[in-house]
Amino acid sequence: MPQLQPGDFAPQLIWLAIIFTLFYIALSRLALPRIAKVLADRKTKLGGDLSAAREAQASADQEAQRYETELANAKAKGNGTIRSAREKLEAELGEKRRVLETELAAKAAETETKVKAVLEKASGQMEAMTADVVSDIVKELAGIDVTENEVRDALRQRSKE
Amino acid sequence: MIDWFISAAHAATEEGGQHGGGGFDPMHQFVINRYTPIELFGYDASFTNASLWMVIATTLVTAFLVFSTAGAKLVPGRLQSLGEISYEFVANMVRQNAGTSGMPYFPIIFTLFMFILSLNLLGMIPIPGLGQFTVTSHIIVTFALAAFVFLGVTLIGIFKHGFGFLKLFVPSGVPIALLPLISVIEVISYFTRPISLSVRLFANMMAGHTMLAVFGSFVVGLGVNVGLAAGGVPLIFMVLLMGLEILIAFLQAYVFAVLSCIYLSDSLHAGSH
Numbered sequence: 001m002p003q004l005q006p007g008d009f010a011p012q013l014i015w016l017a018i019i020f021t022l023f024y025i026a027l028s029r030l031a032l033p034r035i036a037k038v039l040a041d042r043k044t045k046l047g048g049d050l051s052a053a054r055e056a057q058a059s060a061d062q063e064a065q066r067y068e069t070e071l072a073n074a075k076a077k078g079n080g081t082i083r084s085a086r087e088k089l090e091a092e093l094g095e096k097r098r099v100l101e102t103e104l105a106a107k108a109a110e111t112e113t114k115v116k117a118v119l120e121k122a123s124g125q126m127e128a129m130t131a132d133v134v135s136d137i138v139k140e141l142a143g144i145d146v147t148e149n150e151v152r153d154a155l156r157q158r159s160k161e
Numbered sequence: 162m163i164d165w166f167i168s169a170a171h172a173a174t175e176e177g178g179q180h181g182g183g184g185f186d187p188m189h190q191f192v193i194n195r196y197t198p199i200e201l202f203g204y205d206a207s208f209t210n211a212s213l214w215m216v217i218a219t220t221l222v223t224a225f226l227v228f229s230t231a232g233a234k235l236v237p238g239r240l241q242s243l244g245e246i247s248y249e250f251v252a253n254m255v256r257q258n259a260g261t262s263g264m265p266y267f268p269i270i271f272t273l274f275m276f277i278l279s280l281n282l283l284g285m286i287p288i289p290g291l292g293q294f295t296v297t298s299h300i301i302v303t304f305a306l307a308a309f310v311f312l313g314v315t316l317i318g319i320f321k322h323g324f325g326f327l328k329l330f331v332p333s334g335v336p337i338a339l340l341p342l343i344s345v346i347e348v349i350s351y352f353t354r355p356i357s358l359s360v361r362l363f364a365n366m367m368a369g370h371t372m373l374a375v376f377g378s379f380v381v382g383l384g385v386n387v388g389l390a391a392g393g394v395p396l397i398f399m400v401l402l403m404g405l406e407i408l409i410a411f412l413q414a415y416v417f418a419v420l421s422c423i424y425l426s427d428s429l430h431a432g433s434h
Binding site (some may be wrong): 001002003004005007008009010011012013014015016017022023026027028030031034035036037038039041042043066096101133 | 188189191192193195199201204205207208209211212215216217222223226227233235237241244245248249267268271273275276290292298299300302305306358359363367420
């Protein structure tokens with residue numbers, strides 16, 4: 001076995017020690033810190049990106065909430081406007097109706113008084129005619145001469161009883 | 162430990178001499194070639210083919226990881242993605258097996274994992290002019306790595322817990338009568354960790370590559386001596402074995418790293434055992 005030549009041990013060990021030490025220094029000082037830095041950079045970048053995304057989402061949520069409240073406000077405002085418009089309209093209508101009603105009532109009252117006057121007038125004429133007719137009938141039948149006023153009093157007394 | 166290796170190595174070299182003679186030797190791929198002889202403080206520090214393959218593997222991995230983050234993007238491309246996956250794979254491994262208190266040791270676990278994985282995988286690829294060589298198929302390399310893990314983890318345990326680290330060998334909830342036996346077993350299992358860790362990786366790599374070499378010799382032998390079609394049968398097996406070997410290359414690097422994490426966890430949480 002060539003591996004067990006004792007004469008080869010010294011150069012093998014010496015060069016192994018030299019090369020392994022240099023290799024260790026090259027890796028631990030040069031290569032590994034570079035890779036570690038790349039990995040750490042990626043980690044912080046990813047972490048930063050993630051937190052930025054989270055922030056963006058939070059602000060988007062806030063914006064959405066603001067939009068909702070504004071929409072609700074606008075709706076409430078619109079409803080208020082509609083209600084006030086309706087109330088105003090109703091008030092105007094009520095006013096007009098009241099005016100119309102009073103006018104109508106006044107006209108009705110006037111007409112009524114006119115009718116009443118005509119009726120009174122008619123009933124007065126009828127009374128006079130009746131009294132005249134009654135005095136004529138009494139004169140013809142009983143031969144008693146009565147005045148129209150006496151007949152009228154008698155009739156009034158009758159109608160009272 | 163080292164004495165055992167040396168005596169075993171002596172035994173191996175004595176019989177190994179006969180292999181090189183003639184014909185095909187599947188173990189030839191493990192031979193160390195000295196490119197530049199160097200001597201340092203009386204020790205042989207020659208730059209060998211193993212050293213060159215280690216330089217190639219570590220340079221490729223470092224370049225890959227650095228280029229993967231060059232002009233890094235938020236959404237990664239293919240190369241960047243691969244770099245990040247390897248980082249997170251090992252990071253999760255450490256976190257799951259050793260907890261967050263093990264994360265300071267992530268760079269060394271990552272280095273171990275990438276070192277073993279790149280050498281395992283690169284051993285599967287022949288390079289023109291260099292041939293093919295698997296550094297992790299050498300027991301001395303895997304043992305050195307395992308011993309490094311073992312010593313490191315033991316020192317961490319002692320620094321963290323002092324004498325309390327010995328609680329590791331006294332599991333809670335064990336009847337007093339059994340405690341001496343259990344403790345002895347625990348101590349033995351603790352000290353055999355570097356051996357099992359290193360032999361597992363070394364044996365897997367060596368067995369796989371020896372098998373591939375043997376099948377490769379079948380392909381050539383049957384193809385030349387019997388006919389081209391006859392060489393196709395072992396070739397199909399070889400292709401399948403290559404797939405298996407790539408899986409093993411990943412698996413053994415993973416096992417080495419996971420076990421290192423578990424040993425680290427034992428040291429970090431020795432008190433709460």
